[in-house]
Amino acid sequence: MAGYDIKSELRPVGYQVRTTTNGHQVTADEPLPAGTDAGPNPVEYLITALNSCLLISAGSVARNRKYDVKNLKVESKARVTGHPDGSSEVAEINTTLSFDGLSDDDRQAFFKRTVEVCTVHKSLEGGIKMNIKLADN
Secondary structure, eight states: OOOOOEEEEEOSSTTOEEEEETTEEEEEOOOTTTSOOOSOOHHHHHHHHHHHHHHHHHHHHHHHHTOOOEEEEEEEEEEEEEOTTSOEEEEEEEEEEEEEOSOHHHHHHHHHHHHHHOHHHHHHHHOOOOOOOOOOO
16 A cells, blocks of 8 residues: 655745655645735645546556547536635535547546546545544644
């Protein structure tokens, strides 16, 4: 089983969060006026992860099955619901995968297999067991 070690820290500017993973750094932030708009917000990163995983999965399926697909693209729109206690959650994600090539039957098989092997989609669809704890002093 693969694992990931991702470290994040809040910077002293706006709501900027610097995250380091596998030698890469990314910045998350909130839009103005609360944040400094130095990067996508966490929900945008969540949707970006879904889109990226779908496209990587599609590329892999196309290579493995020798499908000649072109112009692979994904577009997602998310709806966030606010709650009376001030919290919020992603209530719905609507995603469209588009590409050129393949017959109708192959298009459906390609699409189905792409969604089946997308780790992020599978995780979001089934829910993720999370254990969040307070670190010892």
